[in-house]
Amino acid sequence: MISQLSWKIGGQQGEGVESTDRIFSTALNRLGYYLYGYRHFSSRIKGGHTNNKIRISTQQIRSIADDLDILVAFDQESIDLNAHELRPGGVVVADTKFNPVVPEDADIRLFAVPITAIAEELGTSLMKNMVASGASWALLGLPLDVFNRAVEEEFGRKGAAVVEKNLEAVKRGSDYVLELAGGPLDEFKLNPADGKQKLFMIGNDAIGLGAVAAGCRLMSAYPITPASEIMEYLIKKLPKFGGTVVQTEDEIAAVTMAIGANYAGVRTMTASAGPGLSLMMEAIGLAGMTETPVVIVDTQRGGPSTGLPTKQEQSDINAMIHGTHGEIPKIVLAPSSIEECFYDTVEAFNLSEQYQVPVIVVTDLQLSLGKQSCEPLDYSRVVIDRGNLVSNVPEQEEKNLFKRYEFTDSGISPRVLPGEKNGIHHVTGVEHDESGRPSESAENRKKMMDKRLGKLNHVKVTNPILVDAPYEKPDLLIIGMGSTGGTIDQARELLENDGTTTNHVTVRLLHPFPTDAIKPYIDQARQVIVVENNATAQLANLIKLNVGGREKISSVLKYDGNPFLPSIIYNECRNVYVDSKELV
Structure with missing residues (x-):
């Protein structure tokens, strides 16, 4: 049995990839597994390749995996684009409708299942996602009743007849693939999970929940990827507490409304991405000049201009700190986990009122939209301080x-x-x-x-930096922010296996920069590597500006729209070596 597994589903947007992933991961969460997901999608409503990848583990994880065990493919494009991730012995579950073909030179097993045909027999091709889900779930040998409960919750509002049809689709997909494979695959059988309750949410939902807990009762915002889910979450939740969400005509109206409401005494926030943050800059200066509290969430994405609205990047650092004309005080917080998204949002409202300044909470697309397991939140930690x-x-x-x-x-x-x-x-x-x-x-x-x-x-x-520093004088100090933390830790395990000692610092306070807190760790390290998703080393330059150490700081940059994988960080860190532990 294995302790972790990686699963991916791919297809065209609008044909059920998202709902398949949602039900599959919900069922795994109910069993008590830790999950970490990443959603690759196009900036269009329907059409264009999309895939959702989930890493499943019996222990806490905070990164996607380099490789892949099972790929569920709704079209040949999904195989062509993603098969290279499959490890030797990996499996493709594909629809016979498109005559699936896997690379000839790859050690991959193909299970061709009449996914669409089975769904059409049951009344509609829309149920092909449930056929596919049942097939991949069956290969893991996990209890079907848990999966069926997740299906009932997903479709219960549509009536008993719809639920029964979907449950039948799951069963038929399961039965068909088990006949092909001769039963569940032993090499994919997961060790039992701990069965303990875990939250499973995206960072945007955690930010929304943190805002409610902090006493926020108004959100003014304009929809934009990848921030819109904060707005959607609060649309459902705030009315239950006497609050509301106002969709404004643009981001300028959103931030000025938030400033006005805060001046009137209502804890109010807004949220956007890079393009919206640009539009807000003059008003952020107004909040600084009038010393009016306001909380702004920036969910970073690929820029500039429209850029890559559905892809990963961390390129707004300079804009958040230096974007306003003139000089005002502001605080920029950068949570690095689902839990921190919740607690930092609460703290952002307190800091904003304590110091009467704008506070920007900055995430990135992976942290904003990547669905992850987290431990139950401690609401006793929530304290409201109005300064x-x-x-x-x-x-x-x-x-x-x-x-x-x-x-x-x-x-x-x-x-x-x-x-x-x-x-x-x-x-x-x-x-x-x-x-x-x-x-x-x-x-x-x-x-x-x-x-x-x-x-x-x-x-x-609270915790301007997170530190994991087991060594007094490490070979490498690896520094990151936002969603890179878990990926860095996994890369460190590979480096440790090579005999390279590493410490890790995650920067959580970007401004004012925590110079005194981070400087000792930079001084102690032989070499410093800063990992970030941008092309101009904005975090590294911020460190050099405030701490120094230019001669020992190197950068690992990724700006192709995809998040880091552990192997990328590992290989780049290895590149700084000359012989054994001799660093350039």
Whole structure:
């Protein structure tokens, strides 16, 4: 028996690939397996090749696998594009409708199943996804009743007759492939899972859940890949808590509405991707100048312009930190797991109000849309801190305005909500004095700039970096952010087998940069490799700017739209060697 397995389904968009993956993985989750998925899809509603790959394990995993055990193919293109991933002895389950052919020189077994024909016999070709699911599930030798329950949940709302038809489709697919194979394949039998309850969600859902837990009651946003699922999640959830989602006409309206709602006292967020973030920049500057809290989620994708809207990239780092004109304080958080997407969203709302600044939560497409297992969340960790929000304001002397932008030792001025007695003040995007009145005084300007920017000197964030550093002086320190963390860890296992000692740092706070936290690990390492999905080494350059160490920092870059695989990181790290443990 084996402890992990990799499964993929491929076909044309719109023919059931997504629902097949969803039911298959839901059933595995119910059994207690750990899962990590990646969805490759085109930027169109229907048509174009798509595939979903799932790694299944009895232990926690945070990356997709290099190889593949089972490929379910709805068309020949799926075989042509994905067969190279199949390991020796791998299996293709394919529809006889297109006369499937596998590479002659490959050690691959083909099980041709009349997937479409069986579905049509049951009334509609739409059920071919269930035939295919039943066939691949049967090869694993897993209990069919668990899979059937997942099918019942998926189609229950459509009535008993539809459920029965789909269950019959699953059974026929299962029976057919078992007859071909002579029973479940012993080499694909998984060790039993622990059976414990696990959450199984995408990062966008975790962000949405974190927003609800943080007290967010309004989201203003414009749909865009890969951020739209946050909006869709909150459309369903916020009304249950007295909140709502407003779809605006564009991203400019979305962020300005969020700023206005936060000024009024409602915790509000918006979410977008790179193109939308560009449109928001002027308004983010307004939030910085008026010291109005606002939370913005940026789900990075391939750019520039429309670029690769459905593909992986991490190329918005410079834009998030330096994109606004002028200089304002902001905080940029980069979660690296499903759990962190939840907890960091809660923290983002608190930080935004504590420091009265814009907070950007940055993910990437793989983390946003890749469905992963995670342990049950600890809601006792959720604490709401609204910062220096004051009420019962004493009457001002001589009817003076409230000093909303008062100079304080901490740099954090008192904040009042509109309508608070004795709290009247000006709010303007031009430079202003302590009560908000416009001011062009040179002395005031410098003091206000120092006050606003000085807030970043006191920012305290939970775990600005994540560290796995078993060695005092490692051969390699590998640094990454976002979804690369689990892939780096798997590559490290391969490096350790070669006798290469490695430490790993994940940067979770991009701005203000955690220089003091990361510098000791860079100083200790013989060589530093920064892994990131962009062409210009934005994270590496950020490290060089804030920490130094240019002479020992190398980059591993990938910007073809695909996420890193462990073997890619491993091979690139090996390239820095000259003989045994002698690094260039």
